Amino acid sequence: MPADPTWPGRLLDVVTLLREHILKEQDGVFPTALATLSTEQWEAVEAVRAEAGGTLSPPPA
Template sequence: MCEYCGCQAVDAIGELTREHDRVVNLMGEVRAAHRAGDVPRMAEVAREIAAVLGPHTEVEERGLFPALAGDFPEHVEALESEHRVVEAALGAAADGTPADPAWPGHLLEVLEMLREHILKEQDGVFPAALAGLSTEDWERVDAVRRAFIPVRG
């Protein structure tokens, strides 16, 4: 992942990046389960990904993206649209293993899109945020994190 601009030194970006890293690792577990033909395991890991991305997405959409939307409205809109696609694919496994035989393949396709989405955020959004957000903007991002993600201890 991106480490060239220094944006990960900002706590909010560092946390979002660590969450991305966790999701990327889980995506590898989904692919391994798919290769093994273990659709229930794919669904289980999809729920783990959703558990990471639920609060993560709130931080992005309620904290980070509003501060960037004025300068990059189309980009922010596209990212939010991709969030909805990911949520739908993961949400299909919320209550267990989806019965739809096309779901495993669809999930893999969506996870490939998610991988590209993560790169767009880390290589574009996060450096733009580092350059353009004010102290007040970062305080709002941190407030959203506190509201949606339990403090680790």
């Protein structure tokens, strides 16, 4: 456990901020992207993810 006695409160603040961010993406950004991006744009997103090492595709067999 960290020696700083304020860490639990700071951790809760960060988790709350992260939750708010995730909900904004889940409820706003992602549905908007689904409705507006073309197939070519989704493929470009996937290419960037793959280059960055964050692809959602399963690894090759």
